[in-house]
Amino acid sequence: MRALDWRCAAEQAAAWLYPRRCPFCNELLGADAVQGTFCPACKAEEERLSHRPPRLPATEHHFYALQSALAAYYYSGTVREAILLCKRGFHPWYARELADRMAVRIWGATPASCPGRRPQNELFRDMPLYHCIVPVPPHQPQPGLPGLPLLLARRLGILWGIPVETPLYTVRGTAAQKGLSRTDRMENARKAYACRKSADLSGKRVLLVDDIITTGATVSACALALLKAGAVDVTAAAIAADEELPKEKRTSTEK
Numbered sequence: 443m444r445a446l447d448w449r450c451a452a453e454q455a456a457a458w459l460y461p462r463r464c465p466f467c468n469e470l471l472g473a474d475a476v477q478g479t480f481c482p483a484c485k486a487e488e489e490r491l492s493h494r495p496p497r498l499p500a501t502e503h504h505f506y507a508l509q510s511a512l513a514a515y516y517y518s519g520t521v522r523e524a525i526l527l528c529k530r531g532f533h534p535w536y537a538r539e540l541a542d543r544m545a546v547r548i549w550g551a552t553p554a555s556c557p558g559r560r561p562q563n564e565l566f567r568d569m570p571l572y573h574c575i576v577p578v579p580p581h582q583p584q585p586g587l588p589g590l591p592l593l594l595a596r597r598l599g600i601l602w603g604i605p606v607e608t609p610l611y612t613v614r615g616t617a618a619q620k621g622l623s624r625t626d627r628m629e630n631a632r633k634a635y636a637c638r639k640s641a642d643l644s645g646k647r648v649l650l651v652d653d654i655i656t657t658g659a660t661v662s663a664c665a666l667a668l669l670k671a672g673a674v675d676v677t678a679a680a681i682a683a684d685e686e687l688p689k690e691k692r693t694s695t696e697k
């Protein structure tokens with residue numbers, strides 16, 4: 443049995459011992475799980491909040507240094523709650539299901555057949571779109587908590603057999619992005635990220651992973667640092683984009 447098969451078998455055994463849960467409502471996933479990753483009760487909400495097409499419009503964000511930016515969902519409702527639970531360290535195991543949703547929603551992977559299995563992506567099998575996956579570093583690292591972008595990157599790396607690299611770091615002395623105006627965010631973020639001197643990304647196509655893309659300031663600044671370290675192009679991907687929901691997707695409370 444090849445190493446990858448062992449890992450698959452171990453994951454399925456772990457899913458049997460520790461059943462997977464719906465990232466949107468925490469219900470145990472059974473044989474009727476939708477695409478192996480969420481419960482049937484969340485199907486309508488998952489569909490409503492899906493970001494189609496996954497490419498983010500430049501009119502809603504401010505991007506530079508990026509090839510493109512992609513997201514699976516709008517940052518609202520149950521998607522927002524799932525991300526917050528993951529980020530605050532209460533339910534880090536949701537990261538696996540959320541990364542699998544990214545693989546299906548953004549790159550069109552064939553969904554997993556049941557909980558604990560992996561989505562399959564033929565697109566990456568013969569010729570990977572990216573040479574490595576890089577997570578956006580946390581602004582304030584918490585001891586013992588790897589951070590949601592790193593968890594997502596690791597899962598996507600396993601799905602596609604692509605290495606995860608962590609060349610980026612947060613430059614000390616820069617303010618947190620939250621609470622700043624759009625202009626201040628762009629200016630603050632530009633100085634906030636850099637690549638380690640030892641990082642060599644020469645000639646690499648990089649997939650930069652974050653949990654949420656808001657203004658685009660963070661992913662653009664990270665992309666710039668990666669390009670300076672030799673990357674040839676950088677695509678950003680997130681679980682969700684913080685954008686105004688299209689009218690047809692709003693519920694009565696969101697109108």
Ligand SMILES: [Zn+2]
Nearest residue numbers: 464467481484
């Ligand atoms: Zn659910």
